[in-house]
Amino acid sequence: MRARNILGIIFANMYDDCLHELTALRTMASVPFGGRYRLIDFHLSNMVNCGIDKVGVVTKGNYRSLMDHLGNGRPWDLARKRDGLFLLPPFNADSSRSRSSRLEALIDLLPFIESADDEFVILTDCNVVCSFDYSGLIDFHKNTGADITVCCKRGIRPNLNDLMTFETDSDCRVTKIAVSPKLTEECLYSLNIVLLRKPFLERLIAEAKSLNYRSFTRDIMQSNVEKFKIYAYEPEGFIRTIDSLKSYYDISMELLKRENRKELFSADRPVFTKVRDDMPAIYGINCKAKNSLIADGCHIEGEVENCILFRGARVGKNAVVKNSILMQGTIVSEGAHLNCVITDKNVTVTQGKNISGAESFPIYISKGIRV
């Protein structure tokens, strides 16, 4: 089903704290992932791939890199006269302060939501890496007659604050909601991708405003689990929640498995991103590269194994890089050795240096650092 009558809203700053290393200078939305993407690309692409053509991106702070990445929305075909991409930064200090939770941000956004002429709204954060066909979600929402449909996944609960877990009946209707319970076994946890009718959302926001509600999970979802028809939808595909630097590292490395790449980058649901016009990757004489994901513009003369190299990363002669993630513009000079390292953008590791972390504790080197 095409979804022209759905308004997409993406929250760029939610859960920034759980990845504080990578979000020190950027939003969760603009965290680099998978060799050439930013996390928001997956959500924008999911939306445009099912026909959503009006998307608002809600920011709170640190959003310069995000603005630079999104531009006018052209890479996602969202540079439009009618509808398209809307950047929604806070319009004053007050609104910046009041955007710390999803519900507060929604209260702030009410005029934008009211001005849209769509029938439905999809809300999502950016810390979930996923690619799935939204039309299944939309059909599910219509068929169940739900007031609110929440996408969720069965598994061990990610370690996030304010994360809902559900109990459902045999029809997938949610019967009980717990917020960040202490659970060690598998459960059904929220992916925070929510679909609901726009007038219904507007009513909820107006009510929340007048009653001074603060939490979408507690005040809207948990308190109304009996009153509203809340349904849990379990999408299929590659779906992972980032809750720490360690999980960011692990999820990135999962892309070295073919079945995961096939699910995340399926040909009928391309993931769009800003184009950099790099040349193809260059492999030099006597280089060794194994089991790695390598983006355009990379230049490999040394040895690379079990790595993810972002656009324009360079590995010099006799350098050895293993189990590492090198972001855009990283330079590993001659003879340097890296193991279990995450380098942020434009890091330079000079000749002969030896840096080694552990798979359970990857070392992070922040943007622009020269080692």
Add this chain to the structure above:
Amino acid sequence: MPRKQECIAMLLAGGQGSRLGILTKNIAKPAVPYGGKYRIIDFPLSNCVNSGIYTVGVLTQYQPLELNDYIGNGQPWDLDRAEGGVHILPPYQQIKGSEWYKGTANAIYQNIHFIDRYSPDYVAILSGDHIYKMNYDKMLSYHKEKNADCTIACIEVPWEEASRFGLMFVDSEGRITDFEEKPKNPRSNKASMGVYIFTWSKLRQYLIDDEADPNSSNDFGKDVIPKMHRAGERMYAYEFDGYWKDVGTIDSLWEANLDLLNPQINIDLDDASWKIYSRNAAAPPHYISADSKVENSLVSAGCEIEGEIDYSVLFSNVTVEKGACVKYSIIMPGAVIKEGAVVQYSIVAENAVIESGAVVGEKPESMKDPSAWGVAVVGAGVTIGKGVTVPSKAMIDKDMKGGN
């Protein structure tokens, strides 16, 4: 009317490039893929925007569908402009009837009204089938400095190849004293690159006169340029010393691709100040497996490599399965090389499939008669069946069935 522009470019992209055989069966030569992610036309288009020329007419005639689609609104080259930008100019019907473009000069003649709309002082005439990076703005400054009517870019070619080119004789001031078109015994090695800048008012009159001449073949190199020279117009040579290649034949296309792997050759595609723009595939980074061995090659986004790659250029979304071997070859977008297949000294066009055990191309050393050697070509969408051998110099444009 649009605002006046100092200089606009007209890009000749209508040629068939018949010497590229099956590679140009369904596409015009400027749309032929090159260098792992580009098409030939990306080079003159990127040169234009990098030189500050933002109004470009692209003259199309032969198989324009794919080329039109590729250029689109010009956005990948920043040529989607409120003023100027890229314009596709096919032949069209006029009140006195319609005509195909009879020659390069006639193609420009038929678009005099397009050029006049911008009232340019100068017009750059470019061909859409050369690989080079060149600053046309510097050439324009030279043209103005010399107060020239026509400036022709030239490059020194090896003497043994000189007889393949249009050659120029130049005095110490840079003024062209004589021309020779593909002479048997060349006396000069300054070859014309097919890049011209004209003072528009001059060229306009010559085009009108040339059209009225029933004996003319309406070609720049054969007719207009010699006529201007005979009339004593101020014609200058602009010397260029970078990389330039006319990819007119299968062998030169193959060579030009492999040139990118030669560190001695100075076409730097990684130069941030002179990027070559192209329409990018929305593909993830490429993957190379633990079993693969990749050396001395260019590999583009979306490829899945499990085999062995040496001295080759792989375009986007190419699959090379386990035990397959690709050497000295150009593999265009979407092609699949299956388990154990060997591709050497070959060009494999878009979406072709090489089934397991097939062998495409031959080493020059293994030929009984080395002079009979040539690059093997597998056409777009063609399947080479299991165990089939494709000999050197072959051009395959139909599926070849293999054994079991």
